Amino acid sequence: MRSAEPVPDAAAVWDIATPAGPGPLPGVSMAGFRGRSADPVDLDIVPYPAVTVAVDLGDGLLAVDDGGGWRQNGSFVLGLAPGGVRGRGRDIDCLQVRLSPVVAHAVLGGAFAESNGTMVTLDDLWGREGTRTRERLHAAHAWEDRFAIVAAALVRRYETGRTIEPEVAFVWRKMVTNLGGVRVERLAAEVGWSRKRLWSRFRSQVGLNPKRAAQLVRFDHAAHRLAAGHSAARVAAEIGYADQSHLHRDVMAFAGVTPTAVAAAPWLAVDDIAWAAPAYLSRS
Incomplete structure (x- = not known):
């Protein structure tokens, strides 16, 4: 929470x-x-x-x-x-x-x-x-x-x-390892599935479609980078956003506040104390 x-x-x-x-x-x-x-x-x-x-x-x-x-x-x-x-x-x-x-x-x-x-x-x-x-x-x-x-x-x-199916678990690990910066078509090819099949099986077992899940992983990383004092322009450039406006749209969509507000958000201080080892970063 x-x-x-x-x-x-x-x-x-x-x-x-x-x-x-x-x-x-x-x-x-x-x-x-x-x-x-x-x-x-x-x-x-x-x-x-x-x-x-x-x-x-x-x-x-x-x-x-x-x-x-x-x-x-x-x-x-x-x-x-x-x-x-x-x-x-x-x-x-x-x-x-x-x-x-x-x-x-x-x-x-x-x-x-x-x-x-x-x-x-x-x-x-x-x-x-x-x-x-x-x-x-x-x-x-x-x-x-x-x-x-x-x-x-x-x-x-x-x-x-x-x-969970091994192919779905593999795709999730790839998303986490690459901080969300992956293409669904490439992941589908790596597990030998069609894009449509990956989309369906991933959605039914994870709860989000692959594209949205990758965006969520990237957003979380961006939020912590912003809180660590990095500029929005630097965060956008280094973790795969098309530009600063793209970062702004994603942060607004997920958090409901601007990147500037996220950078000062006290809830991230709670994260650092309670969740020093994020669950989603596990290799499971």
Whole structure:
């Protein structure tokens, strides 16, 4: 969950916990967030190249609206490009998991990608197991215990789930390795598929079509480069945008703000603390 809301020193609003070491599955990152603001916090959730699972461990004061009139209180799962999703909460206590789409397909089930990556509940995807997992997380108090519970649940689901097709996984890794700067036709040729077949199979298993997925990976890299102090012109030139206007359009489309605003966005400071090893960069 990223907040694009320009609140002062967003990183200072949260107590953030991360696992002590790498988890048992590649392509998975976890972090715990506990709000330290007395006032409600507004969260415009910015697309990220991973599927997000958020488990509300507080008093149910976190509400998320998908922009289409559907509101979920508490825990939820979001796909790669949840446009228009906005959250609001007070005294938030939340565990978040970011899953590479390669892992998410097995852990959450192919039905999630086929749902267009819209917001759903964990219970919708996992049924009684989702309920039991949430109950165990609520009963645990130490973050390391909570991370261990989630890791065990993910491993169980991954071992029994249906893995993504090797060709789709290969294409995703190519997108990540090249920071989104790849042509769909070339990727299709590399795996021996037609462009149409790659488009269809990738879309059904990842939740976005290949072109949009590549744009999302590139946008995320651009956002972090901008936050690191690089100029928009330099970022556009170095990571494959046609020009600065092209960068501007992509940033506006994904984040809803200008590159200048992204460069000062406090939500990226939270990213650096919570997600030092991005899930989507995993080779999984």
